[in-house]
Amino acid sequence: MAAEKRLFLGDEAIAQAALDAGVSGVYAYPGTPSTEILEYVQRAPEAREGGVHREWSANEKTALEAALGMSYAGRRAMTCMKHVGLNVAADPFVNSAITGTNGGLLVTVADDPSMHSSQNEQDSRFLGKFAMMPILEPSNQQEAYDMVFHGFDLSERLKTPVLLRITTRLAHSRAGVVRRPAKSQNELKLPEDKRQFVLLPVIARRRYAGLLKTQTEFVASAEQSPFNRLLDGEDDSLGIIACGLGYNYLLENYRERPCPHPVLKIGQYPFPREMIRRLVARCREILVVEEGMPFLEEYLRGILECGPPIKGRMDGCLPPDGELNPNLVGMALGREDRTAGAVPDLVVPRPPALCQGCSHADSYRAINEAVKDVYGDGHVFSDIGCYTLGALPPYQAINTCVDMGASITMAKGAADAGLFPSCAVIGDSTFTHSGMTGLLDAVLENTNMVVFIMDNSTTAMTGGQTSHGEGRLEKIVKGLGVHPDHVHTVLPLKKNHEAFVRTIQEELAYEGLSVIIPARECIQTLKRKARGKGRAS
Amino acid sequence: MKCDLILAGVGGQGILSIATVIGQAAIRSGLYLKQAEVHGMSQRGGDVQSHLRLSDRDIHSDLIPAGDADLIVSVEPLEALRYLPFLSPDGWLITNITPVKNIANYPDLERVLDEIRRHRNHVAIDADALAKQVDNPRGMNMVVAGAASRFIDIPFEKMEEGVRTIFDRKGEAVVEKNLAALRVGRAAAESGS
Numbered sequence: 001m002a003a004e005k006r007l008f009l010g011d012e013a014i015a016q017a018a019l020d021a022g023v024s025g026v027y028a029y030p031g032t033p034s035t036e037i038l039e040y041v042q043r044a045p046e047a048r049e050g051g052v053h054r055e056w057s058a059n060e061k062t063a064l065e066a067a068l069g070m071s072y073a074g075r076r077a078m079t080c081m082k083h084v085g086l087n088v089a090a091d092p093f094v095n096s097a098i099t100g101t102n103g104g105l106l107v108t109v110a111d112d113p114s115m116h117s118s119q120n121e122q123d124s125r126f127l128g129k130f131a132m133m134p135i136l137e138p139s140n141q142q143e144a145y146d147m148v149f150h151g152f153d154l155s156e157r158l159k160t161p162v163l164l165r166i167t168t169r170l171a172h173s174r175a176g177v178v179r180r181p182a183k184s185q186n187e188l189k190l191p192e193d194k195r196q197f198v199l200l201p202v203i204a205r206r207r208y209a210g211l212l213k214t215q216t217e218f219v220a221s222a223e224q225s226p227f228n229r230l231l232d233g234e235d236d237s238l239g240i241i242a243c244g245l246g247y248n249y250l251l252e253n254y255r256e257r258p259c260p261h262p263v264l265k266i267g268q269y270p271f272p273r274e275m276i277r278r279l280v281a282r283c284r285e286i287l288v289v290e291e292g293m294p295f296l297e298e299y300l301r302g303i304l305e306c307g308p309p310i311k312g313r314m315d316g317c318l319p320p321d322g323e324l325n326p327n328l329v330g331m332a333l334g335r336e337d338r339t340a341g342a343v344p345d346l347v348v349p350r351p352p353a354l355c356q357g358c359s360h361a362d363s364y365r366a367i368n369e370a371v372k373d374v375y376g377d378g379h380v381f382s383d384i385g386c387y388t389l390g391a392l393p394p395y396q397a398i399n400t401c402v403d404m405g406a407s408i409t410m411a412k413g414a415a416d417a418g419l420f421p422s423c424a425v426i427g428d429s430t431f432t433h434s435g436m437t438g439l440l441d442a443v444l445e446n447t448n449m450v451v452f453i454m455d456n457s458t459t460a461m462t463g464g465q466t467s468h469g470e471g472r473l474e475k476i477v478k479g480l481g482v483h484p485d486h487v488h489t490v491l492p493l494k495k496n497h498e499a500f501v502r503t504i505q506e507e508l509a510y511e512g513l514s515v516i517i518p519a520r521e522c523i524q525t526l527k528r529k530a531r532g533k534g535r536a537s
Numbered sequence: 538m539k540c541d542l543i544l545a546g547v548g549g550q551g552i553l554s555i556a557t558v559i560g561q562a563a564i565r566s567g568l569y570l571k572q573a574e575v576h577g578m579s580q581r582g583g584d585v586q587s588h589l590r591l592s593d594r595d596i597h598s599d600l601i602p603a604g605d606a607d608l609i610v611s612v613e614p615l616e617a618l619r620y621l622p623f624l625s626p627d628g629w630l631i632t633n634i635t636p637v638k639n640i641a642n643y644p645d646l647e648r649v650l651d652e653i654r655r656h657r658n659h660v661a662i663d664a665d666a667l668a669k670q671v672d673n674p675r676g677m678n679m680v681v682a683g684a685a686s687r688f689i690d691i692p693f694e695k696m697e698e699g700v701r702t703i704f705d706r707k708g709e710a711v712v713e714k715n716l717a718a719l720r721v722g723r724a725a726a727e728s729g730s
Contacts (some may be wrong), residue, residue: 033574172573172575176570251598342605346618386581
């Protein structure tokens with residue numbers, strides 16, 4: 001019987017594979033394009049039956065650390081995040097390569113080239129190399145599924161965490177996937193060496209030396225990997241190296257006939273050095289096709305540039321930024337631009353906007369009236385979430401959006417510099433992700449600023465996941481030491497507008513730290529709950 | 538058989554349901570499929586698009602190559618025009634003509650419709666009106682799916698099965714209403730209106 005194919009998003013294929021490979025826990029903080037991995041696990045009956053851990057974590061750092069703890073206990077664990085989430089988790093990520101693993105540990109990171117829903121388009125392969133751990137990069141949904149099995153095996157065999165790097169178009173694209181028979185979960189089993197995870201300098205030095213030594217094994221594994229292979233071609237005038245999704249875009253240009261040039265497809269790192277050398281030695285020119293930054297290309301070129309000519313993102317053959325597509329790769333192969341005509345002039349952009357009835361809109365109207373209309377533009381620091389849309393017309397209420405939690409700390413720094421008023425606008429989930437520690441800094445100095453925690457009881461931008469501060473934001477704020485007289489929860493509705501503005505004015509007049517919590521549930525999650533009730537009745 | 542479709546609309550209009558119906562029909566017909574979706578920020582009332590690729594051979598790229606799309610299927614007239622660089626010279630433009638004016642500078646609708654009509658192969662229908670006609674005002678997207686089905690080489694019964702699959706858990710009445718929407722869309726495309 002032919003194996004049955006089922007349609008999976010790339011994210012879902014990874015989730016299903018983790019369950020089939022006997023994962024005992026998945027830890028994540030939502031972030032586009034990685035969110036659907038844990039969401040799938042949360043819906044999966046086998047996760048419920050197997051007692052697989054599947055709650056959201058407060059942030060990517062807590063997620064990765066919890067996954068490392070599960071690995072310590074001998075079980076298989078996966079942590080998932082978007083690329084910028086890996087920056088938040090960088091500390092445990094880098095050190096986990098030095099502690100090594102006990103149970104298999106997979107760190108799945110979804111990059112977002114072209115910044116569809118992100119602040120940058122960093123390529124996580126650089127961080128994987130920096131941490132010196134093996135990296136897997138699938139080119140399609142089936143490979144994504146298979147690589148999870150391979151990754152867990154690799155992790156347990158080589159005692160290392162493994163980075164699984166995907167990009168938006170794989171994460172959010174559906175295709176048929178054939179599943180494998182499910183494995184059972186590992187038994188609880190402590191590490192043989194009870195000091196393996198103690199990175200005191202004396203032990204850390206030994207472990208680091210071990211990690212350096214193991215690199216040759218990582219390279220050997222890449223040389224033999226089923227995901228790295230040379231497809232032969234007779235025309236040696238050009239050799240092509242294609243990584244991840246770049247491979248698909250290459251093949252798309254050879255639908256009618258096979259590619260005449262030798263192609264090295266790379267899906268596992270460290271770089272399979274021998275395979276690359278063999279290809280380069282026989283070709284007059286090399287084209288490197290990578291989804292993301294020129295990771296391999298930069299190494300191939302080197303500073304000395306003593307090899308054959310290299311074409312790729314660094315010489316303008318492919319664009320230096322943004323995601324690739326079949327047409328761009330076709331042009332790099334010397335084909336003509338196939339773009340059919342232009343978008344008619346009358347087509348104007350349609351940017352995303354706050355929903356009709358969103359509580360953030362009421363908050364921004366009040367903040368603008370109390371701050372911008374009185375003191376001018378430039379006083380409101382903000383953060384990552386739906387409320388970042390307050391930067392666009394008609395509100396144009398906020399002046400920064402840098403990274404999770406930066407609203408409070410940047411407002412503090414500006415207040416330290418003498419800016420008055422200095423305000424921060426942060427969402428409830430962003431606040432518990434990484435705003436609390438910054439607020440503690442402000443508490444200790446009683447910084448003269450007003451912090452707005454926009455509480456819509458959910459992680460709205462990514463689709464309404466749990467918010468860790470739900471029902472306890474006031475307690476957290478007061479517990480951190482903000483004076484109770486200067487903590488206010490308000491209901492952001494049109495009818496309360498004047499009272500809201502007054503509260504802001506009073507707190508602006510107070511010389512010290514104030515926190516105002518405009519609290520009203522996200523209308524999207526509210527609608528969804530109403531629909532759910534309707535179905536049940 | 539190869540059919541590459543760009544599905545277009547505004548966040549919240551239900552283009553992913555169209556993709557699911559056509560996708561289910563394709564799978565039931567033994568075809569290969571790839572479907573790139575948009576999640577995240579643009580779902581908040583911004584422009585959204587999905588690349589749906591069907592073929593009797595293995596498909597490589599998740600994205601449709603520029604100039605290669607056989608169909609642009611749009612639930613909103615302005616959005617139908619946004620992806621023209623993808624449409625192959627003999628491809629079809631199928632669109633709803635009821636606008637979503639959630640931006641202050643929405644262009645004059647007549648000019649938008651003129652631009653659509655300038656395209657040799659087009660089907661422009663009032664899918665919102667047709668959906669109301671079959672007593673299913675929320676079924677506008679299924680009307681558009683029905684119109685698109687005329688240009689996809691898959692038996693119409695398979696499309697109907699696709700509708701059944703996605704609405705099954707909501708009960709037979711909902712299934713029937715959406716089948717009616719699908720059929721009225723198909724009929725509109727066949728009568729060339």
